[in-house]
Amino acid sequence: MSIFSMKKIIFIACVVSSFFSDAAIVVNINKGIMKPVSIALNLFDSTNSVKDKFLKVIKNDLQSTYLFQAISEDAFMQPLRGVNELPKFPLWKAINAQYLANSEIKIEQNKMVVSLILYDVASEIKVGTISVSGDAKEWRKIAHLISNSIYERVTGEKGYFDTKILYVSVQKTYGRKTHRLAIMDQDGYDHKFLTDGRTIVLTPRFSPNGKEFSFFSYREKIVNGRRIPLSASVYRYDLMQKRTELIAQFKGMTYAPRYSPDGSLLIFSLSNYGSSSIYTFDLVTRRTTRLTRGRCIDTSPCYSPDGKYIVFNSDRGGTQQLYIMDADGANIRRLSFSKGRYATPVWSPRGDWIAFTKFGSEGFYIGIIHPDGTGERMLTSGNLVEGPTWSPNGRVVMFSHQDYSRKEKIFSVDITGYNKHEIATPNNAIDPEWSGKRGLF
């Protein structure tokens, strides 16, 4: 059965009770966190059938943020047998736990119910209670939802552990690069290739509901053993039906696709006669609207989350810079003014930042800037870094990273600039795209 089948996702519900608002510790993740919060993850599983793998998922989720450090279960002085058992706080203070997540799993027939009470150990108070239930086969997803809840209680930000990553897997065979679209859970599980590698595929972008994505590819024919390109265009891929479709025939190349926040439009570049301009295509009426003009390269368009504005990349002023315009193409104004070339702007889902690639003689950077042009700063640099994509809560960006040995991998970094690390993929990997919607797979 397909993981994308909606039928499978029946029971999953995440119920979070009201919680005490005077929790003592609030982790402010706007500042770089050098010392992670220590948390004791106590899980009681009367059947003892899923405990270890379930805990492993939660531990991995929380620790991947570098905001949490899970205390080894071997150190527990009071292993709790269910959520009804009250913690003796001195025993948890003794092992330096700042938080205690006391949880239990119940499985009846095929339904799994996980209950959890989160305690602030120093203040000896209950911070929240959580109950998640669902099909036992979906235990991994339930674990991610538990991780989300813990993360949300402690940081005040939305969790993102039940999201997907789309990317382009690159393999070099006999000097030739093979590009395949691939999808995986944000923690690397459930990895799947979606295309066979016969043609180049690039820049996959999720639709807002996560049921499809658009991407750039070529149509080719083989003549006497040689690949002759026929067209280069934007395509859609339906994740439910596993079907690829050309969005429409245009005179010229269409590329750099993205969806509008309501999912009704695709925005992209159309290039011909040496110029690239920005267009929208209405997926329902199939109407095309031109937004920019001129003998320049206008590309990488991206909507603001409210759909009112579009940020894009243009060389209209001589070199690549960032510009913002109204959604109808009016009122174009320049956003980036510093030295260097700016590219691939991506609006944060929260609307407060725009992430970009910057490069010049001194190297490549991933940076962020407020939509009003203030607050510009670089998050990371490298031999070649490009193409940021946001976590749904707007706290983390992933990007393509080519090191000095030309190995290409996806990396992730917090908007604090901390916690830069590689995302494990089977082959070389480029063009990451983080799913915005949660719980739709």
Added chain:
Amino acid sequence: MEKKAKKMISLAVLAFLAACDSGRNANSNDVAVVDDEALRGSAADFIANAGDRVFFAFDKSNVSQEAEATLLRQAEWLKKHETRKVLIEGHCDERGTREYNLGLGERRADAAARFLIDHGISGDRVRTISYGKDRPIAAQGTPEEIYRMNRVTISVIEN
């Protein structure tokens, strides 16, 4: 007979070099001019006698004098072989961003196509495509290699 076979081999080698996209500038300046009746008008003949690629400066799409010389030979060749069509592929080096470079590759391919059209070649014999930075030449990333990635390749396509 033996001489002819030799020529055939050298042409085959040239065609192979071009096919691997090795980054060699296969024009008449650095390879022997081959004239063989049997191969006149072929893709290999085009590579050997007109040249199959021109280079551009970083983030530029203007046709250099050196590129003009190659494109002029190509225009002459195409006038001689009126049934032949060409595919023009625009490429960029890796020191840029993927999406912009697709646009830049198209602009370079268009510049080469425009030159051929301005020199008497009908537009329906010239087709362009951009690969941006995603069909790089095999390279370690030396400045010379990066320069050679900023290229347009022109090839005769069999219809």
